[in-house]
Amino acid sequence: MASHLSNPASGEAPGGVSIAQLTTISLARLHKKDPAEIALLHRVSSNAGFFYLDFRGDAETEGVLAHHSDVNAVVKKYFDQPTEAKAEDTRLDIKASQDLGYKRGRGGESFEISRDEMTSNGSSISKMPQLFQRDWSKISSFITGCDEACLTLLKSLSEDFMLHHRADHPSDSGLKFVLHPSLAHLSDVGENLHTDSGTLTLLFYKDWSIHAFLPDADRWAFIPPPPGGCTLVNVADTLQTLSEGKLHSPKHRVTQPVDGANNRYFLSYFLRPENEWINKCTSTK
Known part of the structure; x- marks a missing residue:
């Protein structure tokens, strides 16, 4: 499947706002070690830091597309529960830096599942939660596919990056389900400008909500929801650090282009480095 500049069929963003055009990378081609695809991956990771990843035709991560709709459905059911029921899923056995289990914060709610806990325990x-247990095989297959996709991206960029992302070493990698409603009035949306702190982020979403700075164009623009079969990939801070600044962790915010209240759901997979590497970095500061 050819890589190309994507402008998804969802058309223009509401309100005539500025729209980003992103490159699409084929995961199947990366698995085949296609030199042109790898070169394109390097280019987009160094410039925009955002790109679409196409899962279609990739047998090694087929669980992602096979179960995406079902995982989305169970996430909506989960967040539709009463607040009291979800609060029972709050975890008290985690580090302050972790978001595992249920959390309610400014702007929305989340539930994160640890990759390591899923695979080792x-x-x-x-x-x-019972809702997740009933579809656990689909959720776990989705997580496994996302993790494989991230590691393939990482390996395609440099084998050296894999030294800090070994499968048998603990990390805080995981899948986060997010409910982040849009508001009736755009003027009421709080500022949340940031860069992602992990290595790579995969983001599955359907609503116009990601506003990013494009260095090459020197402008801000909304990133269209990913085309069918694709996810949005975000180079994050750890990867920028490991590459000594050659790869770009972009500034962005979660917002909305126009007025209008609506429930928005996101599936976010965060590849994070080994805890050992993080501890070493912290101890040398």
Whole structure:
């Protein structure tokens, strides 16, 4: 499947706002070690820091597209529950830097599942909300596919990056479900400008909500929701650090282009470096 500049069929963003045109990278081609695809990946990771990743035709991550709709559906059911029910899923056994389990914060709600807990501790399944337990095989397959996609991207950029992302070393990588409603009035939306702190972020979403700075164009623009079969990939701070600034972690915010209240759901997979690397960086500061 050819890589190209994508302008999804969802058309123009509401309100005639500025729209970003992103490059699409084929995961299947990366798995085949296609030199042109790898070169294109390097280029977009160094410039915009955002790109679409196309899962279509990739057998090694087929669980992502196969279960995306079902995972989305169970996420909506989960957040539709009463607040009291979700509050029971709050975790008190985690570090302050972690977002595992249910959390309610400014602008929305989230539930994060640890990749390591999913793969190494079977008892963790029984601690999950009943809604997730019923679809656990689909959720776990989705997580496994997202993780494989991230590691393939990382390996395609440089084998050296894999030294800090070994599968048998603990990390805080995980899948986060997010409910982040848009508001009736755009003027009421709070500022949340940031860069992502991990290595790579995969973001699945359907509503116009990601506003990013494009260095090459020297302007801000809304990134269209990913085309069918794709996710949005965000180079994050750790990867910028590991590449000594050659790869770009872009500034962006979660907002909305126009007035209008609506429930917006996001599936975010965060690849994060090994805890060992983070601890070493912290101790040398």
